[in-house]
Structure formats: structure tokens, C-alpha cells
Amino acid sequence: MIELLAKLVAVSGVSGNEEKIAQVINEEIKAYVDEIKTDAMGNLICIKKGTEKRIMLAAHMDETGVIVTHIDDNGFLRFSGMGGINHFYSLHQKVEFYNGTIGVISYEEQVENLKDLKPEKMYIDIGVRTREEARKKVGIGDVAAFVGTFAVNENMVISKALDDRAGCAVLIETARALKDNNNEIYYVFTTQEEVGLRGAKTAAYAVNPDLAIVVDVTNPGDTPNAKPSLLKIGNGPIIKIMDRASIIHPEMKELLINSAKALNMNYQLKVATSGGTDAGAISVSREGVPTASIAVPCRYLHSPVEMIDINDAINAAKLVEKAIYKL
Ligand SMILES: [Zn+2]
Incomplete structure (x- = not known):
């Protein structure tokens, strides 16, 4: 299996x-x-x-995954969770859009206390510098899934x-x-x-x-x-x-x-x-x-x-x- x-x-x-x-x-x-x-x-x-x-x-x-809600002037994407995503788990994870574009979920500031993590301060970085560049890869309403390698430890499966x-x-x-x-x-x-x-x-x-x-x-x-x-x-x-x-x-x-x-x-x-x-x-x-x-x-x-x-x-x-x- x-x-x-x-x-x-x-x-x-x-x-x-x-x-x-x-x-x-x-x-x-x-x-x-x-x-x-x-x-x-x-x-x-x-x-x-x-x-x-x-x-x-x-x-x-x-x-579960994420959906793009806004693209800012510098090409950073704001997003909402699709399903009950855990924002704490999501930080500094990779996501993949359906066209293969990979993004990294990051945070506006240095997070001092994870309890204070605010979803609205999170963004996806797809490695571009402007909104125009971002739009060539991703649009509002596009969804991305989390990236997580499939790994097996004998009978334990991690993915x-x-x-x-x-x-x-x-x-x-x-x-x-x-x-x-x-x-x-x-x-x-x-x-x-x-x-x-x-x-x-x-x-x-x-x-x-x-x-x-x-x-x-x-x-x-x-x-x-x-x-x-x-x-x-x-x-x-x-x-x-x-x-x-x-x-x-x-x-x-x-x-x-x-x-x-x-x-x-x-x-x-x-x-x-x-x-x-x-x-x-x-x-x-x-x-x-x-x-x-x-x-x-x-x-x-x-x-x-x-x-x-x-x-x-x-x-x-x-x-x-x-x-x-x-x-
Ligand atoms: Zn389920």
C-alpha cells in the first residue's frame, strides 16, 4: 500500500x-x-x-492549502487558508501552485512569541520583486498545496x-x-x-x-x-x-x-x-x-x-x- x-x-x-x-x-x-x-x-x-x-x-x-487573496506592489502574496490550516505549522513551509510555482510562507516581523502569530501578517514569497512579475506566475484565487516530501521509516509514513x-x-x-x-x-x-x-x-x-x-x-x-x-x-x-x-x-x-x-x-x-x-x-x-x-x-x-x-x-x-x- x-x-x-x-x-x-x-x-x-x-x-x-x-x-x-x-x-x-x-x-x-x-x-x-x-x-x-x-x-x-x-x-x-x-x-x-x-x-x-x-x-x-x-x-x-x-x-488543505492556501488561496491567494491579494498581491502587493513588491510581488508578495497575501493568502487565506483553504480548510483548517494551522498557521503555526505553516510558517516557513513551501507551497506549490498548480503551474509549479513554488512559494515560501513567511512573516512580516521577527516572531518573538508564537502565541502572537497573526495570519494577516503572513505572506507567500515566490521570489519576485514586483506585482507585475508575480502576476505572470500567480493570480488572485489561485490555490497552492503544501510541499512535504514522502518519507518512510519502515512502517511509518511521513508526508x-x-x-x-x-x-x-x-x-x-x-x-x-x-x-x-x-x-x-x-x-x-x-x-x-x-x-x-x-x-x-x-x-x-x-x-x-x-x-x-x-x-x-x-x-x-x-x-x-x-x-x-x-x-x-x-x-x-x-x-x-x-x-x-x-x-x-x-x-x-x-x-x-x-x-x-x-x-x-x-x-x-x-x-x-x-x-x-x-x-x-x-x-x-x-x-x-x-x-x-x-x-x-x-x-x-x-x-x-x-x-x-x-x-x-x-x-x-x-x-x-x-x-x-x-x-
Ligand atoms: Zn480528513
Whole structure:
């Protein structure tokens, strides 16, 4: 799965600009599904035909990034975050525009105290001297993704955009693994999750599933001085009981826990009062959809150095596959 993940994070897909990553996913999954559609929101909907239950599996393709709001006289770019970017993490990072232009995020003054960091004092430097020079490379409304090299330490993977290309890889793996199943499975790679679960809304309406499983990443809280938590990377996929956007459906919770037990697989349960995944949008679509959310534990979320244990992603795929067979 590591090679697949490397391919998926190599392409930018800032919210609202997911065409390129959708193409890459299309190539990777097309051999395992019967039909692929793209809707007006840019969602990639890949269908494996069947006659039993209609199952929606969803992972978001988009990643956080920046959007240019203003170019000053000296060619420095002001920007807003696309999705919940962490300004502290963003400082002195590289960003890449879709035409290949690289910029560096810097700050107006010497930062004495990181607590005082003000987003409006941050700018992107693309190495030009005037607004005219800048305009030849970048325009208002252009988006850029963070640059973060893909690195592997045995089973630990460090990269940008693991949120949620890890989930996309899990769905592709599931599609490869699932054979001889009579359910109709919709592998949905959603858009604009990071800016408000938007793609999932229209996709869930169109698919009209009997049940749904969302695969995303979540912070385990296992680093020094993190909020106390027993969750750890490498300890298995996380079944999210609750977050700010959704509560797991009781039957889905039972299904996933029983599937993990049947596999003799380590799993972790998380109750969160913040954050949210596409499960929030899918569970309340139409007349309601029994929905669950599985997360790959991921340190340093929304930074260019996100970190996962690949085994958690591999096991998440096995868990989804088992749950589908148990239906
Ligand atoms: Zn995510």
C-alpha cells in the first residue's frame, strides 16, 4: 500500500481543485469497478454493481492549502487558508501552485512569541520583486498545496496530504480485495471536505445508500504533552464513536467491532468533541443513512509532516472488507 500512497500524495488536490487527484484515483481503481462518474461537485463515484445492499464507502480527495487573496506592489502574496490550516505549522513551509510555482510562507516581523502569530501578517514569497512579475506566475484565487516530501521509516509514513489520501488508499485497496460480493458498492472520493463536508452532501444524495462507511484520519493524541488519550498510531484503526459532526449508528458500531473481533485485529475507539468527517454530511442526507467512520491514526494533522503507521491503513482496508462480507 506504501507505493499506492506515494502516488496519491504526489498530486495536489486543494479543496475545490481536485481534478488532478481524481484522475490519478480513477486510473488506480478503474480495473476493479464497473462504472465511474464525476458529478458537478467533482466527486469521483466508482460503482461496483450488485443486487443486494447499496453501500457507500467514502474518503475525501481534497487537502488543505492556501488561496491567494491579494498581491502587493513588491510581488508578495497575501493568502487565506483553504480548510483548517494551522498557521503555526505553516510558517516557513513551501507551497506549490498548480503551474509549479513554488512559494515560501513567511512573516512580516521577527516572531518573538508564537502565541502572537497573526495570519494577516503572513505572506507567500515566490521570489519576485514586483506585482507585475508575480502576476505572470500567480493570480488572485489561485490555490497552492503544501510541499512535504514522502518519507518512510519502515512502517511509518511521513508526508503531506495523508489526510485523507490514506483513506483514498484504503478504499482502493478494498476495491482490489473485494471479490464475489453481491452488494452494490459505491467507492466515493469526495471533494471539499476540508471546507465543510460539501462534496459528501451531494454524493450521498445521488447514491442514496442503505449504509455508509467513511474512512479518514484522526489525531491519536500520543505525542508528548498531547491531551491524555490511550489512542496510538500502530495500535489499529480507530472506530469513531462520535465527533462534532456525527454519532456512529448503533448497528454500524456493532458491525465494525464484530468484524474487528472476527479478524482478531486490534482496534481503538474514539469519542471526540471536536472535528468531523464526511460521516456528518452522509448520515443526515435524505431520510438519514446508518453511517460509521473509521480513522487511520495520524500525528501532526494538517501539516506537511503528517505521520501514519501503514499497518493501520492496511488493517482499516481489511476491516472495511470484513464488514461488507458480514452484512
Ligand atoms: Zn480528513
